[in-house]
Amino acid sequence: MNIYYPPQFWKNKKLLFGITGGISAFKVAGYVSHLVQAGSDIQVIMTESAQQFIGKNTFSALTRKPVYTDLFESGEKILHIHLMREYECFVVAPATANIIGKMAGGIGDDLLSSCFFVDPKKVIFAPAMNVDMWHNPIVQENIKKLIAIGVRVIIPSSGNLACGERGEGRLPEQEEFLEALYYLLCSPQPLQGKKVLITAGPTREYIDPIRYLTNSSSGLMGCSLAAAARARGADVTLIAGPMSVRIPSGIHFLPIVSTQDLKTAVLEQYDKTDICIMNAAVADYRPSNISTVKIKKQGKSELILNLIQNPDILSELGRRKVSQVLVGFCAEDGDIVTEARQKLQQKNCDVMVANQILTGESGFEVDKNKAWFLNKNGEMIDIPLMSKMELAEIIIDQIGAFYFS
Numbered sequence: 001m002n003i004y005y006p007p008q009f010w011k012n013k014k015l016l017f018g019i020t021g022g023i024s025a026f027k028v029a030g031y032v033s034h035l036v037q038a039g040s041d042i043q044v045i046m047t048e049s050a051q052q053f054i055g056k057n058t059f060s061a062l063t064r065k066p067v068y069t070d071l072f073e074s075g076e077k078i079l080h081i082h083l084m085r086e087y088e089c090f091v092v093a094p095a096t097a098n099i100i101g102k103m104a105g106g107i108g109d110d111l112l113s114s115c116f117f118v119d120p121k122k123v124i125f126a127p128a129m130n131v132d133m134w135h136n137p138i139v140q141e142n143i144k145k146l147i148a149i150g151v152r153v154i155i156p157s158s159g160n161l162a163c164g165e166r167g168e169g170r171l172p173e174q175e176e177f178l179e180a181l182y183y184l185l186c187s188p189q190p191l192q193g194k195k196v197l198i199t200a201g202p203t204r205e206y207i208d209p210i211r212y213l214t215n216s217s218s219g220l221m222g223c224s225l226a227a228a229a230r231a232r233g234a235d236v237t238l239i240a241g242p243m244s245v246r247i248p249s250g251i252h253f254l255p256i257v258s259t260q261d262l263k264t265a266v267l268e269q270y271d272k273t274d275i276c277i278m279n280a281a282v283a284d285y286r287p288s289n290i291s292t293v294k295i296k297k298q299g300k301s302e303l304i305l306n307l308i309q310n311p312d313i314l315s316e317l318g319r320r321k322v323s324q325v326l327v328g329f330c331a332e333d334g335d336i337v338t339e340a341r342q343k344l345q346q347k348n349c350d351v352m353v354a355n356q357i358l359t360g361e362s363g364f365e366v367d368k369n370k371a372w373f374l375n376k377n378g379e380m381i382d383i384p385l386m387s388k389m390e391l392a393e394i395i396i397d398q399i400g401a402f403y404f405s
């Protein structure tokens, strides 16, 4: 499972969860369990119908706190006002068509719906229902109304629904749900309105229809950069070859295979890009001929492949640069900083991130990196070994601080 939020993000977060009566209420127990273990302070409130699907004891055991269900149960405090003042946000998950309609229509007749009226800007809805219910014009109209007054929405995902039908309406799986929540809770958003183009993963150069040359890049660093940029408000496009990791949600994804495909896709986007991060592990060479049929041994004891050099995409972007912030990556095992400085200059980049490979704990196929961040003013930050997601946040924040503050 790839997680595109830094685990420490959840430490000491105060989150109020409202559970309404949908079958996917059981999934929320998983989210709450994860968040409590990550250090969040979670308070759960439930409607009457939510308790038809999951017991209140499940949530009180997970949060180690009583679950509130009744508007009038607290003696001293006015409960709905107290909870909405005390907690950072109010996540309604699953949010049924009924609760969405009640809130859009101004009805607060129980604890959960009354909380909404205290501060709609703190409310995050995660609707979950049958596909036709979700696309019902009244539900859509209600969602628009709520968004217009500052309510945030985690859009349901597509797939098999509890009713046996297929389509949009599922409560997202845990990692996608928490990723969406991370995007919504991240503030400030210094890259709001900026277009960020990120390349990730390996490229693949075919020899024949089934065999190819590639490298062991998983794509994790590029995907982490995409999630970190998205969390800071950017409109992110990720272009990547075949990766072994999950693609983060909330971004535009353009798949490619070869270095030449990558060049075409990147150049198509480049003019409308504010920040371009070339993190892909690009194949420098490709076979001069691709066999259209499977290459047979046919008694040959050796096979000689003729390789020709691929275009250097980053150098091309450096030549075409107008106002883009251009960021290169280099994976090195020798004199890392000297190599990175040379590449920064030669490829006309604004930033070069050098990461250490071949140590076993940093680089390809592991979830950590040791890196150096260099900019074209000659400044350098030596970043210790850390998870790729933590490193991605530092890189994106540094780019934001240098160029957009």
Ligand code: CTP
Residues within 6 Å of the ligand: 259, 278, 279, 280, 281, 282, 283, 284, 310, 311, 312, 313, 314, 315, 327, 328, 329, 330, 331, 343
């Ligand atoms: N890069 C590129 N096109 C290539 C090769 C690399 O755009 N054909 C980009 C990478 O995405 C990375 C940067 O250039 O951002 C540095 O990649 P690296 O492989 O370290 O550098 P090379 O120029 O290929 O040099 P070498 O492999 O000889 O060290």
